[in-house]
Amino acid sequence: MAAVSSLAFPPPVGRPARLVVLVSGSGTNLQALIDAVADPAYGAEIVAVGADRDGVAGLDRAERAGLPTFVHRIKDFPGRADWDAALTASVRAYQPDLVVTAGFMKILGSGFLGAYGGRIVNTHPALLPSFPGAHGVTDALAYGVKVTGCTVHLVDSGVDTGPIIAQGVVEVTDADHADGGEALHERIKIVERTLLVEVVGRLAREGHRIEDRKVWIPA
Template sequence: MRVTLPNPARLVVLASGSGTLLQTLLDAAASPDYPADVVAVGSDRSKAMALQRARDAGVPDFVVRLADHADRAEWDAALTDAVTAYRPDLVVSAGFMKLLGPRFLARFSARVINSHPALLPSFPGMHAVRDALAAGVKVTGTTVHFVDAGMDTGPIIARRSVEVLPTDDEESLHERIKVIERRLLVDVVSTGLLN
């Protein structure tokens, strides 16, 4: 899969939590030389700190909560419509904790990427760092990949590794992965060429 982004690319970032990955993209996009603009931030949680980060940066935000819809199909349609309104060139899932639905993926085919704190295909899912530690691996890392209908199964765009130290616990390892994860996501978007 190969996608070439315009310069500047219009990004919609989806986040469910604190928004540290989002903040890295906002900081990068504040530079006139960065080839992307964050045009909106969406969340499935009305109290996500990511929304405040967007507001602080003057970026529009929106919330599409699953609980506000009759079922996942209705939520999928609402999220698709909300994101479509911002005409993104790329949708970045940056700590978004819901699987994207079939309508969303059909609408934004090959234009949705995710950042994951493990070297995929190893350790997909929400507990990647914990799973890596439990498996006793010596190296883990982070992956940016295209999103498909599976759980962290889309084609890999880029990966970077992080050594697992003997003293690591889940928190310390995750913090070191986050440092690399933030840089990798900014670098992947900055190339303008996803393949």
């Protein structure tokens, strides 16, 4: 029998969990987390927001909330490894317990994964492992599925291949095929925001462990 690999990530004791959130766009998931952490009972605080591009609405949301921000654009670095090292250093400066990639559209490198593997939370607008990648909504629609949804998972070195934490289901209607999935994507986003807030709060308050791709959060 193969040995069971196990990693444990207990919650912080006597303080809220520290979150660094990474964004690339409008930051609606970030806003949901900003709203959630306003309640002390949530058990977490956002200590910084990072982005891979300038001028995105997610940074505006962070600044309105009084949160520190940083930006690392890939084009400003000699290579992808240099960008990853800079991103890792900036995140490390805030000593996070969890990193949340909330609409962050870049693949994290080995250095970042080495520093925060098992503690990076991502969302995807499909029911993984089906329809990974940047076109999860339209790929699911084109395949003809009757239900789709969203997945909150931990990030690993693949594209949307990390251990699944939770999933939410959204029904596909005939009307969704008429607009190319725009309305469907909006319905998925509503479920996604709620699920992300719930999962991050539970990880912050209760911790988690990973056993052979299964994520367990204490009841």
